[in-house]
Amino acid sequence: MDATLGRLHLITDTRLGRDPIGCVRAALAAHAAAGADVRAVTGPLVVQVRVEDDATDLDAYHLAVRVRELCAAAGATCLINDRLHVALAVAADGGHVGALDLPVAAARRVLGPGAILGATARTAGVARTAVADGASYLGVGPCYATTTKDGLPAPLGPAGLAAVTGAVLVPVVAIAGVTAARVTEVLAAGAHGVAVVGAVSGAADPGRAVTELLRELAGATKREHRIGDERGHRADGEPARDGVR
Numbered sequence: 251m252d253a254t255l256g257r258l259h260l261i262t263d264t265r266l267g268r269d270p271i272g273c274v275r276a277a278l279a280a281h282a283a284a285g286a287d288v289r290a291v292t293g294p295l296v297v298q299v300r301v302e303d304d305a306t307d308l309d310a311y312h313l314a315v316r317v318r319e320l321c322a323a324a325g326a327t328c329l330i331n332d333r334l335h336v337a338l339a340v341a342a343d344g345g346h347v348g349a350l351d352l353p354v355a356a357a358r359r360v361l362g363p364g365a366i367l368g369a370t371a372r373t374a375g376v377a378r379t380a381v382a383d384g385a386s387y388l389g390v391g392p393c394y395a396t397t398t399k400d401g402l403p404a405p406l407g408p409a410g411l412a413a414v415t416g417a418v419l420v421p422v423v424a425i426a427g428v429t430a431a432r433v434t435e436v437l438a439a440g441a442h443g444v445a446v447v448g449a450v451s452g453a454a455d456p457g458r459a460v461t462e463l464l465r466e467l468a469g470a471t472k473r474e475h476r477i478g479d480e481r482g483h484r485a486d487g488e489p490a491r492d493g494v495r
């Protein structure tokens with residue numbers, strides 16, 4: 251497993267009419283075709299297998315097997331949303347849990363100490379607790395309005411995101427309504443990276459969408475590190491929150 255969490259998290263879109271495997275293939279190809287300089291800054295692509303709540307475990311497992319194989323062949327990181335037994339069954343790199351899933355401490359026990367474990371946090375308090383309980387990164391959202399998922403609270407915006415990033419040292423991944431055009435803003439709010447569904451699965455050319463996201467992430471990361479250096483925040487060029495576990 252890579253020591254550093256990748257900055258682009260592609261979450262599978264299994265809604266009717268979408269092509270999750272096609273998107274993963276396109277994303278992996280775009281990542282491989284990105285310049286070495288871009289990949290050095292953005293790290294491995296992270297693919298999170300997420301199925302609809304009413305999908306069967308069997309469907310989730312079959313998708314996870316395929317995504318895990320594609321990721322392993324490409325050196326990408328494979329995470330499983332919610333269903334940690336599926337993560338174990340396919341030997342994924344880790345999983346992601348939210349408020350209605352296994353508690354973070356229980357998820358850590360299930361996955362073991364070496365796994366990547368993401369937790370959803372919308373406030374600084376929840377974020378601190380999740381980290382204390384074993385989360386190695388946080389997904390923070392909804393940052394912006396999204397049509398991909400129903401029932402979410404009002405968007406946090408950059409200020410709400412910054413309130414969480416400022417409270418923890420683990421990497422924060424911004425989610426909901428994130429597009430290439432918003433990458434600079436979310437990294438300026440302290441995010442390590444972004445998680446996207448619609449920006450890739452709804453794009454006319456998913457590979458090109460990934461290329462643009464990676465380019466924006468690389469540029470914004472370099473700018474943020476330069477700003478940090480100018481402010482004298484870091485001796486080693488990396489903010490503490492960029493390390494995983």
Ligand SMILES: Cc1ncc(COP(=O)(O)OP(=O)(O)O)c(N)n1
Binds near residue numbers: 259369389390391425
């Ligand atoms: C990176 C990332 N952040 C947040 C979520 C949302 O998780 P959760 O709140 O458990 O909601 P569901 O995705 O399970 O519907 C995520 N999956 N990934």
Ligand SMILES: Cc1nc(C(=O)O)sc1CCOP(=O)(O)O
Binds near residue numbers: 396398399
């Ligand atoms: C799975 C998920 N969780 C969210 C949260 O805020 O917790 S938003 C979301 C879906 C994000 O999709 P898109 O990139 O298309 O906006």
Ligand SMILES: [Mg+2]
Binds near residue numbers: 331346348349351
């Ligand atoms: Mg969940």
